[in-house]
Amino acid sequence: MANQDYPLIFEYSKQGRTGFSLPELDIPELDLTEEFDETYIRQDAPELPEVSELEIIRHYTGLSRRNYGVDSGFYPLGSCTMKYNPKINEDVARLDGFSSIHPYQDPTTVQGALEVMYDLQSALAEITGMDQVSLQPAAGAQGEWAGLSMIRAFHEANGDHQRTKVIVPDSAHGTNPASATSAGFEAVTVKSNENGLVDLEDLKKVVGNDTAALMLTNPNTLGLFEKEIEEMAEIVHGAGGRLYYDGANLNAIMGYARPGDMGFDVVHLNLHKTFTGPHGGGGPGSGPVGVSAELAKFLPKPVLVKQGETYQFDDDRPDSIGRVKPYYGNFGINLRAYTYIRTMGAEGLKKVSEYAVLNANYMMRSLQEEYELPYTQHCKHEFVLSGKKQKKLGVRTLDIAKRLLDFGYHPPTIYFPLNVSEAMMVEPTETESKETLDGFIEKMNQIAKETEDDPEVVQEAPHTTVVSRMDETRAARKPILRHQKQ
Amino acid sequence: MEFRYLPMTKEDKQEMLDKIGVDHTDDLFSDIPDSIRLKRELDLKIPKSEPLLMNELTKLANKNYNLKTHASFLGAGVYDHYIPSIVDHVISRSEFYTAYTPYQPEISQGELQAIFEFQTMICELTNMDVANSSMYDGATALAEATTLSAAQTKRSKILVSKTVHPESRAVINTYANAHKLEVIEIDEVNGVTDMEALRNKLDEDTASVVIQYPNFFGQIEPLQQVQQMLEDQKKTMMIVSSNPLALGYLTPPGSFGADIVVGDTQVFGIPAQYGGPHCGYFATTKKLMRKVPGRLVGQTVDEEGTRGFVLTLQAREQHIRRDKATSNICSNQALNALASSVAMSAIGKQGIKQMAWSNIQKAYYMKQQLQQQGIPVVYQGALFNELVIDVKKSVSEVNAVLLEKGIIGGFDLEQIEANRKGQMLIAITELRTKEEIDIFVKEVGEIHG
Numbered sequence: 001m002a003n004q005d006y007p008l009i010f011e012y013s014k015q016g017r018t019g020f021s022l023p024e025l026d027i028p029e030l031d032l033t034e035e036f037d038e039t040y041i042r043q044d045a046p047e048l049p050e051v052s053e054l055e056i057i058r059h060y061t062g063l064s065r066r067n068y069g070v071d072s073g074f075y076p077l078g079s080c081t082m083k084y085n086p087k088i089n090e091d092v093a094r095l096d097g098f099s100s101i102h103p104y105q106d107p108t109t110v111q112g113a114l115e116v117m118y119d120l121q122s123a124l125a126e127i128t129g130m131d132q133v134s135l136q137p138a139a140g141a142q143g144e145w146a147g148l149s150m151i152r153a154f155h156e157a158n159g160d161h162q163r164t165k166v167i168v169p170d171s172a173h174g175t176n177p178a179s180a181t182s183a184g185f186e187a188v189t190v191k192s193n194e195n196g197l198v199d200l201e202d203l204k205k206v207v208g209n210d211t212a213a214l215m216l217t218n219p220n221t222l223g224l225f226e227k228e229i230e231e232m233a234e235i236v237h238g239a240g241g242r243l244y245y246d247g248a249n250l251n252a253i254m255g256y257a258r259p260g261d262m263g264f265d266v267v268h269l270n271l272h273k274t275f276t277g278p279h280g281g282g283g284p285g286s287g288p289v290g291v292s293a294e295l296a297k298f299l300p301k302p303v304l305v306k307q308g309e310t311y312q313f314d315d316d317r318p319d320s321i322g323r324v325k326p327y328y329g330n331f332g333i334n335l336r337a338y339t340y341i342r343t344m345g346a347e348g349l350k351k352v353s354e355y356a357v358l359n360a361n362y363m364m365r366s367l368q369e370e371y372e373l374p375y376t377q378h379c380k381h382e383f384v385l386s387g388k389k390q391k392k393l394g395v396r397t398l399d400i401a402k403r404l405l406d407f408g409y410h411p412p413t414i415y416f417p418l419n420v421s422e423a424m425m426v427e428p429t430e431t432e433s434k435e436t437l438d439g440f441i442e443k444m445n446q447i448a449k450e451t452e453d454d455p456e457v458v459q460e461a462p463h464t465t466v467v468s469r470m471d472e473t474r475a476a477r478k479p480i481l482r483h484q485k486q
Numbered sequence: 487m488e489f490r491y492l493p494m495t496k497e498d499k500q501e502m503l504d505k506i507g508v509d510h511t512d513d514l515f516s517d518i519p520d521s522i523r524l525k526r527e528l529d530l531k532i533p534k535s536e537p538l539l540m541n542e543l544t545k546l547a548n549k550n551y552n553l554k555t556h557a558s559f560l561g562a563g564v565y566d567h568y569i570p571s572i573v574d575h576v577i578s579r580s581e582f583y584t585a586y587t588p589y590q591p592e593i594s595q596g597e598l599q600a601i602f603e604f605q606t607m608i609c610e611l612t613n614m615d616v617a618n619s620s621m622y623d624g625a626t627a628l629a630e631a632t633t634l635s636a637a638q639t640k641r642s643k644i645l646v647s648k649t650v651h652p653e654s655r656a657v658i659n660t661y662a663n664a665h666k667l668e669v670i671e672i673d674e675v676n677g678v679t680d681m682e683a684l685r686n687k688l689d690e691d692t693a694s695v696v697i698q699y700p701n702f703f704g705q706i707e708p709l710q711q712v713q714q715m716l717e718d719q720k721k722t723m724m725i726v727s728s729n730p731l732a733l734g735y736l737t738p739p740g741s742f743g744a745d746i747v748v749g750d751t752q753v754f755g756i757p758a759q760y761g762g763p764h765c766g767y768f769a770t771t772k773k774l775m776r777k778v779p780g781r782l783v784g785q786t787v788d789e790e791g792t793r794g795f796v797l798t799l800q801a802r803e804q805h806i807r808r809d810k811a812t813s814n815i816c817s818n819q820a821l822n823a824l825a826s827s828v829a830m831s832a833i834g835k836q837g838i839k840q841m842a843w844s845n846i847q848k849a850y851y852m853k854q855q856l857q858q859q860g861i862p863v864v865y866q867g868a869l870f871n872e873l874v875i876d877v878k879k880s881v882s883e884v885n886a887v888l889l890e891k892g893i894i895g896g897f898d899l900e901q902i903e904a905n906r907k908g909q910m911l912i913a914i915t916e917l918r919t920k921e922e923i924d925i926f927v928k929e930v931g932e933i934h935g
Binding site: 004005006008009010013017018019020021022023025026027028029030032035036037039040041042043045046047048049050051053056057059060061062063064065066067068069070071072075077080082083084085086088090091092093094095096097098099100101102103104105106109110111112113115116119123126127129138139140141142144145149152173174175177178179180181182183184186187224225227229230253254255256257258261262270272278279280281282283284285286300321322323324325326327328329330331332333339341342343344345346347348349350351352354355357358359361362365366377378380401402405410411416430431432433434462465466467468469470471472474475476479480481482483 | 530551580657784816
């Protein structure tokens with residue numbers, strides 16, 4: 001091993017050191033040898049580290065410095081909406097009255113929490129134009145799964161057992177087909193046309209009496225608004241299917257248009273994207289699901305209701321798809337989203353979408369000279385470039401992404417969507433200033449120039465990070481998924 | 487109105503519109519057909535300034551009775567444990583909490599290494615080969631374990647003990663419904679799984695047997711008997727849901743041949759926060775390594791040979807395999823896994839045993855005191871930190887009286903089964919003092935009469 005290896009917490013461990021402070025046993029210690037069968041008493045202690053409190057803090061502070069978040073710098077990661085995570089949200093989520101309440105407390109003792117949840121449900125229903133919202137799903141993918149399960153329950157209630165197919169565009173996020181399969185459907189693909197939008201002729205071909213639903217993000221993953229959405233809704237509804245809205249890209253249209261008004265029957269949202277729940281290095285998220293009136297009876301149970309001035313849970317929902325998650329969803333993340341919505345209001349949320357779209361278009365027009373732009377119409381909150389031109393010079397999109405690390409940026413999403421070769425998907429978000437965008441544009445253009453003049457500097461990037469490119473093949477071929485004590 | 491998260495100035499806006507070549511931002515929305523445009527403002531509460539909003543939300547928070555102001559005996563899957571102060575300090579480092587999934591390893595070594603350490607700690611606690619980077623929670627981890635067992639064995643019957651958490655069983659049923667699996671619940675006898683009933687239902691169509699250890703009623707399930715029973719059905723998987731804190735004292739499920747061990751690490755450094763976000767864990771054998779749902783972090787080296795970490799074996803996952811993925815999970819609970827790692831590091835090898843032992847001691851002290859007061863304890867088997875008592879009255883009425891004394895009482899088991907009227911499930915963690923336990927016993931004793 002090279003000598004810059006950053007130690008694992010286990011490698012600081014020294015027998016006899018402690019980092020905890022447990023209350024002394026304030027009862028007479030009982031002799032329990034008669035109570036426990038020896039078979040069930042652990043013989044070998046688990047090898048957790050033995051470290052002092054300062055060692056732990058130094059270790060994790062060091063690790064944090066080897067990590068990059070939105071607070072570190074610009075994070076134009078397409079389809080992820082890496083906007084600023086407001087600090088008041090964190091403070092609210094840490095109030096004892098919210099963080100230290102138990103899900104099985106009597107509802108009369110947690111009315112403040114239920115009021116927040118109820119208000120949030122109502123706000124999300126208004127923003128999306130849906131009839132009812134459940135906050136239960138843990139994240140976007142689980143929201144998709146819950147939504148599709150409701151669509152299945154709806155068709156089955158109608159005796160439509162032959163509706164086994166869910167249509168997804170070729171540009172869709174991977175969770176869409178994965179959720180379709182795990183909700184018991186077969187995923188079928190509809191093609192995009194030369195403008196990057198769903199090909200209506202192809203949609204007509206794949207739609208039939210076996211169609212359960214069409215899943216769509218709008219704007220789509222190319223950042224383009226599916227302007228023929230009403231025709232698509234007519235085609236799918238005409239065949240008896242339902243329309244599913246993946247809310248990953250809602251940041252583009254708040255206050256301008258609502259999925260419910262476009263003809264969508266089910267919507268899920270990613271509160272950790274549009275509504276500033278921090279991504280946390282991969283989670284936790286929150287994926288509320290909203291439905292039109294005809295699907296409301298299938299919502300996951302229990303459903304939070306308001307009776308008079310009291311909030312309570314209704315568990316008597318015979319048509320419900322059941323529980324998708326224990327308790328009431330990721331309350332801590334929902335609180336953050338609620339705080340954000342109350343900070344912005346209707347005017348603020350519309351400005352969010354206005355500036356998200358303005359920022360994206362400004363960047364797109366500033367980069368289209370050096371990088372190929374496969375779809376040239378105005379974009380919404382994100383856009384996709386192709387690194388084809390650079391690839392011809394021997395520099396791949398991956399190299400460009402790695403070179404951006406040298407300049408202190410998180411790269412865009414790369415090689416997605418799948419229908420653009422050497423794709424770079426850029427989503428600046430509305431919380432970034434023009435100066436930040438200009439700085440990034442300048443470096444992107446510099447990389448384009450380096451690609452022509454000095455391609456090696458790009459191909460061998462990054463040069464400034466704590467580690468260089470990782471041997472991913474080795475990681476997969478001989479997996480080491482845990483530390484073993486020497 | 488001005489918004490502090492939006493840096494756009496009038497001049498910025500004009501310069502950007504000029505670059506784009508349009509007059510107004512509305513032009514950028516011209517692709518949204520007029521017929522579906524929202525022609526009014528959204529009907530939302532008016533926005534509030536930072537101090538006024540904080541006032542309002544603090545008032546709402548103060549409406550809730552909470553575990554800091556009340557001594558709580560509620561458990562049933564969510565527990566009030568010691569959270570070392572350092573946990574919140576570490577997860578408040580914004581390089582962690584404002585980061586995305588670590589898809590760019592060169593600038594994500596911190597997160598990747600922290601998760602690698604988490605995986606290691608879970609393997610150590612459960613005595614399993616492999617653990618993933620986290621799941622939403624213990625219940626969905628358990629449901630994913632059952633669907634994995636069905637896919638792997640190509641069998642469709644799941645045997646679930648009725649001593650498994652009722653909400654976990656509910657989630658299993660929801661998932662099973664989508665995967666067209668048959669779930670058969672196995673009765674309980676004396677607070678543990680009825681082994682005879684389990685033996686009778688076990689056959690060559692059984693994909694897996696699901697046991698919770700310690701179980702929903704706090705009792706220690708006889709995993710060794712399950713292991714022996716499965717020797718006749720080698721293909722059937724043994725799935726165990728375990729409170730990982732209990733494994734500081736109990737023999738881990740991996741030592742009884744479990745194929746998959748899941749649970750929730752809420753007990754390590756994660757506040758109750760009304761049931762979420764918590765953090766599921768998922769541990770299994772080397773054999774099933776390539777079938778695991780969700781993200782895995784692996785160790786490797788960079789070009790100079792320096793040790794580093796990456797997301798690996800991604801061919802299982804939705805962003806690569808799409809409709810053929812082993813699960814649709816994408817976002818997980820990374821930040822909470824980090825919180826649990828910090829807590830587990832602090833508690834450490836010695837502390838885990840002490841903490842588990844303290845829970846057992848307090849629970850047995852409670853049991854002893856209750857029995858001395860003549861309050862029946864329903865099950866007599868070995869237990870961890872929960873037990874069922876019979877208060878002979880409506881549990882909600884008893885809890886109402888306790889609340890007046892500053893105590894949050896236990897879980898009303900009548901909510902899950904009508905014939906459990908008067909049964910209360912109580913949890914006694916290391917944080918409950920002798921004084922609190924004594925008051926609880928006294929008050930319940932008085933109501934009990």
